[in-house]
Amino acid sequence: MNARSLQTTIIFLVVGGILALAFGGFLGPVSRQFSSALIAFQTWVSSQYLGLQDFATAPRDIVSLRARNSELEAQVSQLQTQVIELQQRVSQTEILAALVDFSRANPESAYKAAAVIGRDPSPFLHYIIINRGSNDNIRRGMPVVTNQGLVGRVDAVIADAARVQLITDPASAVNVYLQNAEADAVLLGSVTGDISLDMISQDASVEAGDLILTSGLGGGYPSDLIVGQVVTVRSLEFELFQQATVQPAVDFARLEIVLVITNFRPVDITPLVP
Amino acid sequence: MRNLIAFPLLFLAVILQSSVVSQVQLLAGYADLPLLILAAWALHKRVDTAWHWAALACVLVAFVSGMPWFAPTAGYLAVVFFARVLQRRVWQAPLLAMFSVVFAGVFFIHLLSFVSLQISGVPLSFLDVMGLITLPSLLLNMLFSIPVYAFMRDLARWVYPAEEYE
Numbered sequence: 001m002n003a004r005s006l007q008t009t010i011i012f013l014v015v016g017g018i019l020a021l022a023f024g025g026f027l028g029p030v031s032r033q034f035s036s037a038l039i040a041f042q043t044w045v046s047s048q049y050l051g052l053q054d055f056a057t058a059p060r061d062i063v064s065l066r067a068r069n070s071e072l073e074a075q076v077s078q079l080q081t082q083v084i085e086l087q088q089r090v091s092q093t094e095i096l097a098a099l100v101d102f103s104r105a106n107p108e109s110a111y112k113a114a115a116v117i118g119r120d121p122s123p124f125l126h127y128i129i130i131n132r133g134s135n136d137n138i139r140r141g142m143p144v145v146t147n148q149g150l151v152g153r154v155d156a157v158i159a160d161a162a163r164v165q166l167i168t169d170p171a172s173a174v175n176v177y178l179q180n181a182e183a184d185a186v187l188l189g190s191v192t193g194d195i196s197l198d199m200i201s202q203d204a205s206v207e208a209g210d211l212i213l214t215s216g217l218g219g220g221y222p223s224d225l226i227v228g229q230v231v232t233v234r235s236l237e238f239e240l241f242q243q244a245t246v247q248p249a250v251d252f253a254r255l256e257i258v259l260v261i262t263n264f265r266p267v268d269i270t271p272l273v274p
Numbered sequence: 275m276r277n278l279i280a281f282p283l284l285f286l287a288v289i290l291q292s293s294v295v296s297q298v299q300l301l302a303g304y305a306d307l308p309l310l311i312l313a314a315w316a317l318h319k320r321v322d323t324a325w326h327w328a329a330l331a332c333v334l335v336a337f338v339s340g341m342p343w344f345a346p347t348a349g350y351l352a353v354v355f356f357a358r359v360l361q362r363r364v365w366q367a368p369l370l371a372m373f374s375v376v377f378a379g380v381f382f383i384h385l386l387s388f389v390s391l392q393i394s395g396v397p398l399s400f401l402d403v404m405g406l407i408t409l410p411s412l413l414l415n416m417l418f419s420i421p422v423y424a425f426m427r428d429l430a431r432w433v434y435p436a437e438e439y440e
Contacts, residue, residue, distance in 0.1 A: 118293045119292060119293075120292070120338070121308070122339050122341045123296075123299075123303050124388070125341060129292060129338070156340070165340065170391070170396050171395075188397075191302055191398060191399075192301075192402070193302065
Protein backbone atom coordinates (compact mmCIF):
# COMPACT_ATOMS: atom_id res chain seq x y z
CA MET A 1 0.00 0.00 0.00
CA ASN A 2 1.56 3.27 -0.98
CA ALA A 3 1.28 6.54 0.91
CA ARG A 4 -1.40 7.96 -1.38
CA SER A 5 -3.84 5.12 -0.94
CA LEU A 6 -3.24 5.15 2.81
CA GLN A 7 -4.08 8.83 2.83
CA THR A 8 -7.30 8.20 0.90
CA THR A 9 -8.30 5.37 3.22
CA ILE A 10 -7.71 7.58 6.26
CA ILE A 11 -9.82 10.37 4.74
CA PHE A 12 -12.68 7.95 4.00
CA LEU A 13 -12.50 6.55 7.49
CA VAL A 14 -12.52 10.03 9.07
CA VAL A 15 -15.45 11.23 6.92
CA GLY A 16 -17.32 7.97 7.42
CA GLY A 17 -16.75 8.22 11.13
CA ILE A 18 -18.00 11.78 11.23
CA LEU A 19 -21.10 10.76 9.23
CA ALA A 20 -21.64 7.77 11.51
CA LEU A 21 -21.37 10.04 14.54
CA ALA A 22 -23.74 12.51 12.90
CA PHE A 23 -26.34 9.84 11.99
CA GLY A 24 -25.95 8.41 15.45
CA GLY A 25 -26.92 11.75 16.92
CA PHE A 26 -23.58 12.39 18.59
CA LEU A 27 -22.97 15.58 16.64
CA GLY A 28 -26.42 17.10 17.24
CA PRO A 29 -25.59 20.75 18.07
CA VAL A 30 -22.92 20.94 15.40
CA SER A 31 -25.03 19.29 12.67
CA ARG A 32 -28.01 21.50 13.54
CA GLN A 33 -25.94 24.63 13.14
CA PHE A 34 -24.61 23.36 9.89
CA SER A 35 -27.92 22.20 8.49
CA SER A 36 -29.75 25.40 9.47
CA ALA A 37 -27.11 27.47 7.73
CA LEU A 38 -27.39 25.24 4.71
CA ILE A 39 -31.19 25.44 4.66
CA ALA A 40 -31.12 29.19 5.00
CA PHE A 41 -28.79 29.47 2.10
CA GLN A 42 -30.88 27.09 0.00
CA THR A 43 -34.01 29.03 0.85
CA TRP A 44 -32.39 32.27 -0.26
CA VAL A 45 -31.17 30.72 -3.50
CA SER A 46 -34.56 29.17 -4.17
CA SER A 47 -36.48 32.38 -3.49
CA GLN A 48 -34.16 34.34 -5.73
CA TYR A 49 -34.62 31.81 -8.48
CA LEU A 50 -38.42 31.82 -8.15
CA GLY A 51 -38.41 35.58 -8.23
CA LEU A 52 -36.36 35.55 -11.37
CA GLN A 53 -38.63 32.89 -12.87
CA ASP A 54 -41.73 34.93 -12.04
CA PHE A 55 -40.17 37.99 -13.58
CA ALA A 56 -39.34 36.08 -16.73
CA THR A 57 -42.67 34.24 -17.16
CA ALA A 58 -45.31 36.42 -15.44
CA PRO A 59 -46.31 38.67 -18.36
CA ARG A 60 -47.07 35.72 -20.57
CA ASP A 61 -49.07 34.05 -17.77
CA ILE A 62 -51.15 37.14 -17.07
CA VAL A 63 -52.17 37.41 -20.69
CA SER A 64 -53.08 33.74 -20.87
CA LEU A 65 -54.84 33.87 -17.50
CA ARG A 66 -56.86 36.86 -18.55
CA ALA A 67 -57.89 35.12 -21.72
CA ARG A 68 -58.77 32.00 -19.76
CA ASN A 69 -60.66 34.07 -17.21
CA SER A 70 -62.75 35.76 -19.87
CA GLU A 71 -63.47 32.36 -21.44
CA LEU A 72 -64.60 31.01 -18.09
CA GLU A 73 -66.69 34.11 -17.38
CA ALA A 74 -68.40 33.66 -20.73
CA GLN A 75 -69.02 30.02 -19.89
CA VAL A 76 -70.40 30.95 -16.47
CA SER A 77 -72.81 33.51 -17.94
CA GLN A 78 -73.89 30.99 -20.57
CA LEU A 79 -74.48 28.37 -17.91
CA GLN A 80 -76.36 30.86 -15.75
CA THR A 81 -78.64 31.61 -18.71
CA GLN A 82 -79.18 27.90 -19.18
CA VAL A 83 -79.94 27.47 -15.48
CA ILE A 84 -82.52 30.27 -15.60
CA GLU A 85 -84.12 28.79 -18.73
CA LEU A 86 -84.24 25.36 -17.14
CA GLN A 87 -85.70 26.76 -13.94
CA GLN A 88 -88.41 28.46 -15.98
CA ARG A 89 -89.11 25.21 -17.79
CA VAL A 90 -89.29 23.32 -14.51
CA SER A 91 -91.65 25.94 -13.12
CA GLN A 92 -93.86 25.76 -16.22
CA THR A 93 -93.78 21.97 -16.17
CA GLU A 94 -94.85 21.94 -12.53
CA ILE A 95 -97.73 24.30 -13.31
CA LEU A 96 -98.79 22.24 -16.32
CA ALA A 97 -98.55 19.01 -14.33
CA ALA A 98 -100.79 20.49 -11.64
CA LEU A 99 -103.26 21.65 -14.30
CA VAL A 100 -103.27 18.20 -15.92
CA ASP A 101 -103.94 16.64 -12.52
CA PHE A 102 -106.78 19.10 -12.01
CA SER A 103 -108.34 18.35 -15.40
CA ARG A 104 -108.08 14.59 -14.73
CA ALA A 105 -109.73 15.03 -11.35
CA ASN A 106 -112.57 16.98 -13.00
CA PRO A 107 -113.27 15.05 -16.19
CA GLU A 108 -116.78 16.47 -16.58
CA SER A 109 -115.35 19.71 -17.99
CA ALA A 110 -113.35 20.26 -21.17
CA TYR A 111 -110.35 22.52 -20.71
CA LYS A 112 -108.14 24.64 -22.92
CA ALA A 113 -104.84 25.77 -21.42
CA ALA A 114 -103.76 29.35 -22.08
CA ALA A 115 -100.80 31.47 -21.06
CA VAL A 116 -101.29 34.84 -19.40
CA ILE A 117 -99.62 37.41 -21.68
CA GLY A 118 -100.71 40.68 -20.18
CA ARG A 119 -102.89 42.69 -17.86
CA ASP A 120 -105.26 45.57 -18.38
CA PRO A 121 -103.45 48.88 -18.98
CA SER A 122 -105.78 50.62 -16.54
CA PRO A 123 -105.15 50.20 -12.80
CA PHE A 124 -108.88 50.50 -12.18
CA LEU A 125 -109.62 47.11 -13.70
CA HIS A 126 -108.44 43.60 -12.90
CA TYR A 127 -108.31 41.84 -16.24
CA ILE A 128 -105.76 39.51 -17.75
CA ILE A 129 -105.08 38.80 -21.40
CA ILE A 130 -104.58 35.18 -22.49
CA ASN A 131 -103.10 33.82 -25.71
CA ARG A 132 -106.17 31.81 -26.80
CA GLY A 133 -109.08 33.22 -28.73
CA SER A 134 -111.94 32.36 -31.01
CA ASN A 135 -109.60 30.25 -33.17
CA ASP A 136 -109.37 27.91 -30.17
CA ASN A 137 -113.14 27.93 -29.61
CA ILE A 138 -112.92 30.35 -26.71
CA ARG A 139 -116.19 32.23 -26.30
CA ARG A 140 -117.32 35.14 -24.16
CA GLY A 141 -118.52 34.09 -20.72
CA MET A 142 -116.47 30.91 -20.42
CA PRO A 143 -115.13 30.35 -16.89
CA VAL A 144 -111.38 30.41 -16.31
CA VAL A 145 -109.75 28.36 -13.56
CA THR A 146 -106.43 27.04 -12.34
CA ASN A 147 -105.78 23.90 -10.33
CA GLN A 148 -106.18 26.12 -7.24
CA GLY A 149 -109.61 27.47 -8.03
CA LEU A 150 -111.71 30.02 -9.90
CA VAL A 151 -109.90 32.84 -11.73
CA GLY A 152 -112.67 34.63 -13.60
CA ARG A 153 -114.45 34.51 -16.90
CA VAL A 154 -113.80 35.50 -20.49
CA ASP A 155 -114.94 39.06 -21.13
CA ALA A 156 -113.88 39.70 -24.73
CA VAL A 157 -112.42 37.52 -27.49
CA ILE A 158 -110.46 38.14 -30.67
CA ALA A 159 -108.97 35.54 -33.00
CA ASP A 160 -105.87 34.65 -31.02
CA ALA A 161 -106.37 36.29 -27.65
CA ALA A 162 -109.01 36.89 -25.03
CA ARG A 163 -109.51 39.24 -22.13
CA VAL A 164 -110.51 37.64 -18.83
CA GLN A 165 -112.27 39.50 -16.02
CA LEU A 166 -110.81 38.31 -12.71
CA ILE A 167 -113.04 37.70 -9.72
CA THR A 168 -111.01 40.45 -7.99
CA ASP A 169 -112.25 43.07 -10.46
CA PRO A 170 -114.46 45.71 -8.82
CA ALA A 171 -117.21 44.99 -11.37
CA SER A 172 -117.16 41.24 -10.67
CA ALA A 173 -119.93 39.53 -8.70
CA VAL A 174 -120.01 35.75 -8.31
CA ASN A 175 -122.76 33.72 -6.68
CA VAL A 176 -121.10 31.43 -4.18
CA TYR A 177 -121.98 28.81 -1.59
CA LEU A 178 -120.51 28.50 1.88
CA GLN A 179 -119.95 24.78 2.29
CA ASN A 180 -119.93 24.50 6.08
CA ALA A 181 -122.60 27.09 6.75
CA GLU A 182 -124.77 25.85 3.88
CA ALA A 183 -125.59 29.40 2.87
CA ASP A 184 -125.50 31.37 -0.35
CA ALA A 185 -123.62 34.63 -0.75
CA VAL A 186 -122.23 37.00 -3.37
CA LEU A 187 -118.50 37.35 -3.87
CA LEU A 188 -117.43 40.90 -4.78
CA GLY A 189 -114.12 42.26 -6.05
CA SER A 190 -112.57 45.63 -5.29
CA VAL A 191 -110.07 48.15 -6.66
CA THR A 192 -107.39 46.81 -4.32
CA GLY A 193 -107.79 43.24 -5.59
CA ASP A 194 -109.25 42.02 -2.29
CA ILE A 195 -112.42 39.95 -2.45
CA SER A 196 -115.24 39.85 0.06
CA LEU A 197 -118.55 38.16 0.66
CA ASP A 198 -121.82 39.97 0.97
CA MET A 199 -125.49 39.01 1.18
CA ILE A 200 -124.86 36.24 3.73
CA SER A 201 -128.03 35.52 5.62
CA GLN A 202 -128.02 36.53 9.30
CA ASP A 203 -129.21 33.01 10.11
CA ALA A 204 -126.09 31.42 8.65
CA SER A 205 -123.33 30.42 11.02
CA VAL A 206 -120.19 31.48 9.20
CA GLU A 207 -116.74 30.91 10.66
CA ALA A 208 -113.21 31.69 9.63
CA GLY A 209 -111.80 28.92 7.45
CA ASP A 210 -115.12 28.03 5.81
CA LEU A 211 -114.66 26.90 2.24
CA ILE A 212 -116.32 28.98 -0.50
CA LEU A 213 -117.50 27.31 -3.74
CA THR A 214 -119.38 28.65 -6.73
CA SER A 215 -123.08 27.95 -6.41
CA GLY A 216 -123.93 28.01 -10.11
CA LEU A 217 -126.85 30.36 -9.44
CA GLY A 218 -127.42 32.89 -12.19
CA GLY A 219 -125.82 30.65 -14.79
CA GLY A 220 -122.61 32.67 -15.01
CA TYR A 221 -120.33 30.00 -13.58
CA PRO A 222 -120.51 26.23 -13.13
CA SER A 223 -121.10 25.04 -9.59
CA ASP A 224 -118.58 23.66 -7.09
CA LEU A 225 -115.49 25.55 -8.24
CA ILE A 226 -113.28 26.48 -5.30
CA VAL A 227 -113.07 30.23 -4.74
CA GLY A 228 -111.36 30.66 -1.35
CA GLN A 229 -111.78 30.61 2.38
CA VAL A 230 -113.47 32.93 4.85
CA VAL A 231 -110.96 34.98 6.85
CA THR A 232 -113.09 37.23 9.03
CA VAL A 233 -116.83 37.65 9.47
CA ARG A 234 -118.64 40.92 10.15
CA SER A 235 -122.07 40.40 11.60
CA LEU A 236 -124.09 43.31 12.95
CA GLU A 237 -127.58 42.80 14.32
CA PHE A 238 -129.05 45.90 12.69
CA GLU A 239 -127.85 44.94 9.20
CA LEU A 240 -129.79 42.70 6.85
CA PHE A 241 -126.82 40.58 5.86
CA GLN A 242 -123.46 39.46 7.15
CA GLN A 243 -120.23 40.27 5.35
CA ALA A 244 -116.93 38.41 5.28
CA THR A 245 -113.44 38.92 3.97
CA VAL A 246 -112.06 36.14 1.81
CA GLN A 247 -108.64 34.66 1.18
CA PRO A 248 -108.72 33.68 -2.52
CA ALA A 249 -107.57 30.19 -3.43
CA VAL A 250 -105.73 31.53 -6.47
CA ASP A 251 -102.61 33.69 -6.23
CA PHE A 252 -103.65 36.37 -8.73
CA ALA A 253 -100.24 38.05 -8.67
CA ARG A 254 -98.57 34.92 -10.06
CA LEU A 255 -100.96 33.81 -12.77
CA GLU A 256 -98.97 32.25 -15.60
CA ILE A 257 -101.10 29.50 -17.13
CA VAL A 258 -104.86 29.14 -16.79
CA LEU A 259 -107.52 26.71 -17.98
CA VAL A 260 -110.59 27.87 -19.88
CA ILE A 261 -113.62 25.60 -19.40
CA THR A 262 -114.77 25.32 -22.99
CA ASN A 263 -117.84 23.14 -22.56
CA PHE A 264 -119.65 25.59 -20.29
CA ARG A 265 -122.10 27.98 -21.87
CA PRO A 266 -123.19 30.81 -19.57
CA VAL A 267 -126.91 31.42 -19.30
CA ASP A 268 -128.05 34.97 -19.95
CA ILE A 269 -130.86 35.60 -17.48
CA THR A 270 -131.15 39.29 -18.25
CA PRO A 271 -134.57 38.92 -19.96
CA LEU A 272 -135.89 37.22 -16.80
CA VAL A 273 -134.81 40.03 -14.50
CA PRO A 274 -137.84 42.23 -13.79
CA MET B 275 -91.44 58.54 -43.44
CA ARG B 276 -89.86 59.01 -40.03
CA ASN B 277 -93.31 59.79 -38.64
CA LEU B 278 -94.13 56.12 -39.11
CA ILE B 279 -92.02 55.49 -36.02
CA ALA B 280 -95.27 56.17 -34.14
CA PHE B 281 -96.65 52.76 -35.10
CA PRO B 282 -93.92 50.51 -33.74
CA LEU B 283 -93.26 52.79 -30.78
CA LEU B 284 -96.87 53.01 -29.62
CA PHE B 285 -97.45 49.30 -30.26
CA LEU B 286 -94.39 48.59 -28.15
CA ALA B 287 -95.56 51.03 -25.49
CA VAL B 288 -98.97 49.36 -25.19
CA ILE B 289 -97.38 45.90 -25.10
CA LEU B 290 -94.93 47.02 -22.42
CA GLN B 291 -97.74 48.70 -20.51
CA SER B 292 -99.80 45.51 -20.55
CA SER B 293 -97.04 43.04 -19.81
CA VAL B 294 -94.39 44.85 -17.77
CA VAL B 295 -95.41 48.28 -16.46
CA SER B 296 -98.71 46.95 -15.09
CA GLN B 297 -96.72 44.51 -12.95
CA VAL B 298 -94.67 47.31 -11.32
CA GLN B 299 -97.28 48.31 -8.80
CA LEU B 300 -97.23 50.79 -5.97
CA LEU B 301 -100.23 49.89 -3.80
CA ALA B 302 -102.84 49.41 -6.56
CA GLY B 303 -101.47 52.00 -8.97
CA TYR B 304 -99.04 51.83 -11.82
CA ALA B 305 -97.56 54.10 -14.47
CA ASP B 306 -99.17 54.89 -17.82
CA LEU B 307 -96.49 54.54 -20.49
CA PRO B 308 -98.61 55.64 -23.49
CA LEU B 309 -99.59 58.78 -21.57
CA LEU B 310 -95.95 59.57 -20.80
CA ILE B 311 -94.91 59.06 -24.40
CA LEU B 312 -97.73 61.23 -25.72
CA ALA B 313 -97.00 64.00 -23.22
CA ALA B 314 -93.26 63.98 -23.94
CA TRP B 315 -93.84 63.90 -27.71
CA ALA B 316 -96.42 66.68 -27.74
CA LEU B 317 -94.20 68.96 -25.65
CA HIS B 318 -91.62 69.31 -28.42
CA LYS B 319 -91.95 72.43 -30.50
CA ARG B 320 -90.98 70.82 -33.80
CA VAL B 321 -93.44 67.95 -33.46
CA ASP B 322 -96.53 68.41 -35.60
CA THR B 323 -97.95 64.90 -35.40
CA ALA B 324 -98.90 64.77 -31.73
CA TRP B 325 -102.61 64.50 -32.49
CA HIS B 326 -101.99 61.57 -34.84
CA TRP B 327 -100.03 59.81 -32.15
CA ALA B 328 -102.80 60.49 -29.64
CA ALA B 329 -105.43 59.04 -31.96
CA LEU B 330 -103.34 55.91 -32.52
CA ALA B 331 -102.71 55.49 -28.79
CA CYS B 332 -106.43 55.91 -28.09
CA VAL B 333 -107.31 53.17 -30.56
CA LEU B 334 -104.70 50.77 -29.20
CA VAL B 335 -105.47 51.30 -25.52
CA ALA B 336 -109.23 51.27 -26.03
CA PHE B 337 -108.82 47.97 -27.89
CA VAL B 338 -106.73 46.30 -25.19
CA SER B 339 -108.40 47.70 -22.09
CA GLY B 340 -111.71 46.73 -20.56
CA MET B 341 -112.33 50.38 -19.71
CA PRO B 342 -115.14 52.13 -21.66
CA TRP B 343 -113.48 53.41 -24.85
CA PHE B 344 -114.24 57.06 -24.31
CA ALA B 345 -112.25 57.27 -21.07
CA PRO B 346 -108.76 56.66 -22.55
CA THR B 347 -109.74 58.45 -25.75
CA ALA B 348 -110.80 61.66 -24.07
CA GLY B 349 -107.94 61.35 -21.60
CA TYR B 350 -105.13 61.02 -24.13
CA LEU B 351 -106.53 63.75 -26.38
CA ALA B 352 -106.74 66.02 -23.35
CA VAL B 353 -103.13 65.23 -22.46
CA VAL B 354 -101.96 66.26 -25.93
CA PHE B 355 -104.10 69.38 -25.83
CA PHE B 356 -102.70 70.36 -22.45
CA ALA B 357 -99.14 69.63 -23.60
CA ARG B 358 -99.52 71.77 -26.73
CA VAL B 359 -100.95 74.65 -24.71
CA LEU B 360 -98.22 74.40 -22.10
CA GLN B 361 -95.45 73.99 -24.67
CA ARG B 362 -96.08 77.55 -25.90
CA ARG B 363 -95.97 79.00 -22.41
CA VAL B 364 -93.38 77.05 -20.41
CA TRP B 365 -90.89 76.51 -23.22
CA GLN B 366 -87.87 77.42 -21.09
CA ALA B 367 -88.46 74.64 -18.55
CA PRO B 368 -89.42 71.56 -20.55
CA LEU B 369 -89.12 69.11 -17.67
CA LEU B 370 -91.36 71.29 -15.53
CA ALA B 371 -93.86 71.33 -18.38
CA MET B 372 -93.60 67.53 -18.59
CA PHE B 373 -94.32 67.16 -14.88
CA SER B 374 -97.27 69.54 -15.16
CA VAL B 375 -98.75 67.68 -18.12
CA VAL B 376 -98.30 64.30 -16.44
CA PHE B 377 -99.78 65.58 -13.21
CA ALA B 378 -102.84 67.03 -14.89
CA GLY B 379 -103.14 64.13 -17.34
CA VAL B 380 -103.11 61.42 -14.70
CA PHE B 381 -105.71 63.22 -12.61
CA PHE B 382 -107.93 63.83 -15.63
CA ILE B 383 -107.74 60.25 -16.94
CA HIS B 384 -108.37 58.80 -13.50
CA LEU B 385 -111.29 61.14 -12.98
CA LEU B 386 -112.73 60.06 -16.33
CA SER B 387 -112.17 56.39 -15.46
CA PHE B 388 -113.80 56.83 -12.08
CA VAL B 389 -116.84 58.59 -13.51
CA SER B 390 -117.25 56.16 -16.40
CA LEU B 391 -117.04 53.13 -14.09
CA GLN B 392 -119.51 54.72 -11.67
CA ILE B 393 -121.90 55.26 -14.56
CA SER B 394 -121.40 51.63 -15.57
CA GLY B 395 -122.54 50.60 -12.11
CA VAL B 396 -119.18 49.60 -10.66
CA PRO B 397 -119.11 50.42 -6.95
CA LEU B 398 -115.96 52.48 -6.26
CA SER B 399 -114.97 54.51 -3.25
CA PHE B 400 -113.50 57.89 -4.19
CA LEU B 401 -111.11 57.89 -1.24
CA ASP B 402 -109.92 54.36 -2.04
CA VAL B 403 -109.35 55.32 -5.64
CA MET B 404 -107.41 58.46 -4.68
CA GLY B 405 -105.31 56.81 -1.99
CA LEU B 406 -104.67 53.43 -3.57
CA ILE B 407 -104.65 54.12 -7.31
CA THR B 408 -104.35 57.77 -8.31
CA LEU B 409 -101.66 59.06 -5.94
CA PRO B 410 -99.37 56.00 -6.29
CA SER B 411 -99.87 56.12 -10.07
CA LEU B 412 -99.01 59.80 -10.04
CA LEU B 413 -95.77 59.14 -8.18
CA LEU B 414 -94.75 56.34 -10.55
CA ASN B 415 -95.64 58.46 -13.59
CA MET B 416 -93.53 61.32 -12.27
CA LEU B 417 -90.59 58.96 -11.76
CA PHE B 418 -90.88 57.47 -15.24
CA SER B 419 -91.47 60.83 -16.90
CA ILE B 420 -87.78 61.84 -16.68
CA PRO B 421 -86.30 58.97 -18.73
CA VAL B 422 -89.28 58.95 -21.10
CA TYR B 423 -88.88 62.68 -21.72
CA ALA B 424 -85.17 62.27 -22.45
CA PHE B 425 -85.86 59.40 -24.85
CA MET B 426 -88.64 61.24 -26.66
CA ARG B 427 -86.51 64.42 -26.93
CA ASP B 428 -83.80 62.43 -28.72
CA LEU B 429 -86.42 60.80 -30.92
CA ALA B 430 -87.93 64.17 -31.79
CA ARG B 431 -84.49 65.47 -32.79
CA TRP B 432 -84.04 62.44 -35.01
CA VAL B 433 -87.46 62.70 -36.63
CA TYR B 434 -87.28 66.48 -37.01
CA PRO B 435 -83.63 67.44 -37.59
CA ALA B 436 -82.86 71.13 -36.99
CA GLU B 437 -81.65 71.88 -40.52
CA GLU B 438 -84.78 70.42 -42.11
CA TYR B 439 -87.03 72.26 -39.73
CA GLU B 440 -85.41 75.68 -40.19
